[in-house]
Amino acid sequence: MYRIFIVEDDDKIGGILKANMEKYGFEVRRAERFKELLAEFIDYDPHLVLLDINLSYFDGFYWCRQIRTRSNVPIIFISARAGEMDQVMAIENGGDDYVAKPIHLDLLMAKVRGALRRVYGEYAAGTPGLGVGSGTASGDLEANGLTLYLSRNELEWQGKRVELTKNELLLAECFLRRPEHVVSREELLEALWDDVQFVDDNTLTVNVTRLRKKLEELGVVKAIETVRGQGYKLVLSDIEKGAEA
Template sequence: MYRIFIVEDDVKIGTILKKNMEKYGFEAVCVSQFRDMMPELEVYEPHLILLDINLPYFDGYYWCRQIRTRWNMPIIFLSARDGEMDQVMAIENGGDDYITKPIQLDLLMAKIKSLIRRVYGEYAAMTGPVSTVRGMHEGRLDAQGLLLHLGRNEMEWLGQKVELTKNERLLAESLMQHAGQIVSRELLLEALWDDVQFVDDNTLTVNVTRLRKKLELLGLPKAIETVRGQGYKLYLDEE
């Protein structure tokens, strides 16, 4: 069962959101300590966060930045602010989506389900032959022993761990879901930014290079193979 962490200081709205999450089969909890919510997050380990902007003590932008220093689960901002700059700030501070109040619950649920399918691999698990489907456990992706902890930016190989940026984690997820297969540059660009026409192709090369360095730290210096004119392939030599 996927866990939703609700950060909303309006008790009525928080209660409505919690009941709606549970109605659709999610587990949900509302934050109780607005001065410092990090201990609650660490204990609850949510798969997704609903985050209001106007909060006591510190605003949602602040908390999103704090969360991103430790975790990489999806964050959807909820706010009565409907200005374009507010939405830009939400994304720049680490948010994944933005919904204005009054909240349309059907739209919110659609966005939550879409993010969870994308981040935790349900879409990928439905594609390709059985032999290529990566091992999925709750909050974790397993490709031939290489582990990607999806709820936080961390990769593990033979007991060693490295931290990843958001983009590195998204690239690793796409490559691991198709380990042994060529993943096109276009598919990787879409995984990172959704709209490839606004992305400099060189940016993907830079991010792949950074991921290669992280894999090298784990003892996998040749794990990502460049397939000229086609894309990249994750290959794990088990010898």
């Protein structure tokens, strides 16, 4: 049974969300210690978090960053703040998805189920797939010395590693399965979200930018190229040359 952690300080909304999740068979806990949310999160060890932005003491962006220091659990923001910048901030601070209030419960459930399938179910990273990237016995992916460890959410190059968020991992998997080939924006959006029609195109751009930054931390610069009107391409042929330079 999947455990859902609801971080919502409005009792009415929190109660509705809890009852709806339990109706579908989830185990649910509502946050109570809004000054100690990280400790409560660690204690409950949920499979997914529903996180409001406007909270007592510290906002949801702060707590999302704190959770990300300990876990890559899927985090879906739920907020009355429906502006584009709020959604960008949610992704930038480590969130995986965003649902604006008033909440459409069917849409929220679709997003919850989709996130759980991607992380723990049939769509989880490591599921065999087609592509030209070379695999290892453990299902990890490697191309030109760049290795993606699917089970550990890590990317490695020349002995240096960085930890990836779930969205960064999913994007990296798409690229490493088809290095040197264009991956369309539609393919990438479908890998990240089940309900593509509800996703702002800018959200994908933000996630790709975050993955680029992780690659730069490894010393892999300008490896993800934007192909205008088509999508993105992972170019690895000049990685070693760039390192020597």
